[in-house]
Amino acid sequence: SAVISQKPSRDICQRGTSLTIQCQVDSQVTMMFWYRQQPGQSLTLIATANQGSEATYESGFVIDKFPISRPNLTFSTLTVSNMSPEDSSIYLCSVVGTRGFSYEQYFGPGTRLTVT
């Protein structure tokens, strides 16, 4: 299994500011994912971040709002830009590992963001 850490674990931010969330994995992984989970809802994929290429964004998410970096195989950052209260959510970093013919997906502990 992969061990994933995220920083910060939580933050309270002012409207209009930006926050960068860091994700560190204890092993090299090709694909990293960033999710958002709003209160009482399931997970929504923001983007897929592959090392050495531009992140792929899902419908409704754009690079200007959620720029992502993936400088190496163990690290990624997600920035939430020009925040509004609607961005208040838990942001989760995730990786997919393979074991034989099986997939396993692991999540970081999440970053709880509150925008005031």
Next chain:
Amino acid sequence: GQNIDQPTEMTATEGAIVQINCTYQTSGFNGLFWYQQHAGEAPTFLSYNVLDGLEEKGRFSSFLSRSKGYSYLLLKELQMKDSASYLCAVMDSNYQLIWGAGTKLIIKP
């Protein structure tokens, strides 16, 4: 379109057995995942099924029928700590996970 359906909430008694169903319609299929998520925490991987049949892991088992687009998670000998949300997710042909809304499981003594 792509769709994952699971019940919103279920209630069960400590020590009993509960089955959480998940039906899906997706563009392609590369496996189905079950996750457990306690309130305020990140999801924890429980199981992955890509072939039809039952996979057992201790008190938890997961079943898949690809022809029916159906899976269930079976929890035996329920404990109070099993109170959580259980998320069903399908990996589609692009290896993207399509998520269900989750089933909130309430365990009563």
